[in-house]
Amino acid sequence: MRTYSRLLAILVVTLLPLATQLLAVWVLFVAMGVAGDVDAAIVGKVILWVTVATAVGAAVGWWLARGSRADALEGSRYVGRVKVRAETLPSAAALSGWPLAQVRAWGRPENLRILVLIPALFAVQAGSSAVHGLSVLAIWVLGGYLGGLLRAVWDTARSASDWLRSTPIPFAQFAWGMTRRALLHQFVGTAVAAAVMISLGAPWPSALYVSVLWLAIVVLSYGIFVVDAYRSRQPLVRLVVSFATLAIVEAREHGWSIPLAALLAAWHFRAGAKT
């Protein structure tokens, strides 16, 4: 009796919302068919395929979740399991993986569906080819990842600085540790985004300009973030002044903000290294 009740409860909780959504889609298609004076056979065929796809998707989802608990799949509540090792050796390498882990933690489906997927789906125009649609989606996802990675370095650098404050960690080790892999991901991600933009028909000088400008913003932001996190300062004023300067220079001389961003980043790093 208890097993039956449990199964019934699971079916109600999982199938009822699905059935409601499916019913809403049926009503939508019927209404669209009536409004557009579409042949009833065509509407029926579309509804049939949607229903079959929903049933197959639900069955696959049910099967994939069978026999495994969510907490047994992951080493953390947020990010995937790491390799089990036998040795413990001094290394700051794990610091460089921390911002990436933070982005993955933010990128859980319940966040992504709102922040990335919905705008991404609306950005694909009706009648686009599958390749075009996937490229637009890739740009959105990549943009979200790179933007998240920009923010993650600040958040994790601040936490790391707080955690390591009583150790004599040098600035260079801290800064390189926090930004190494994030910078690599930014460079590779920006290169991929530029390639996708060109494949979508953007002129290559424009794609190159946007990519280099983004990387300049990333390098400057990371410079300010790690210096201010290391010195327990708030970065807002420096960010505003630096980016306002870039915007003024860019408005006067197109393209000059990029070397200026590199210079400003070097200047911030120099200030941090003096600590």
Added chain:
Amino acid sequence: MTSIVLDVRDVHARYGKQEVLRGVTLQVRTGQWFCLLGPNGVGKSTLLHCVAARLVPSAGDILVCDHSVRTSTVDAKRKLGYGCAPEQLPGLLTGRQCLEVYASAKELECVDPEVIELAEALKFTMYLDRFVDTYSLGTRQKLCVLLALLGQPELIVLDEAFNGLDPASALVVKRHLQERLAANRCAVLLATHSLDIVEHYADKAALLLDGKVVREWSDSEIAAMREQGAARFEEALAGESS
């Protein structure tokens, strides 16, 4: 004659306009287990933050092995092992990664075998490759203690380090600290509410009230109170606090 490991000289500290420490002076020698007592909010953790160079005192100075935390901060930090609060641990790193990063930050060539042995004694090794955000409070506390002991620090600073530890693990940590102290390898500064630790392990204790040390107990005074019965220290502390 043992050397002075920690010399706190008339230290004042503030958070914004609120002055938390109002002229704290105390000394801790090698081989000494020094307990800092006091009700909540009197500045125990603030004093430990100043000692660990996490907070700059507004006046006075702190010397760790003759290095000022104000002027020779890096040298002072090299002599120090600070057990951070469990909530400061990075949740998205594993225990092993935390040890590795901390050892690297302390410029060590290897993770002390003694610390690995202590991890085994604390039954912590099974958690080494798990993420910190999956740890219980007690497991986090074990990691905090292990991090504080990395690199043979001459001054070990612990803030309520036995909170959340099971009795067996707490005993393992206490005995480990006693071994280090008996060999005159370090001094321990512990902020605690546990009078049991004061009575059975401390060589010296101080009561902090309103940002000042109002009473100090020497080794002989603590021993005398231990002889007089279990509640003697509690009564003495209650008398001073009121």
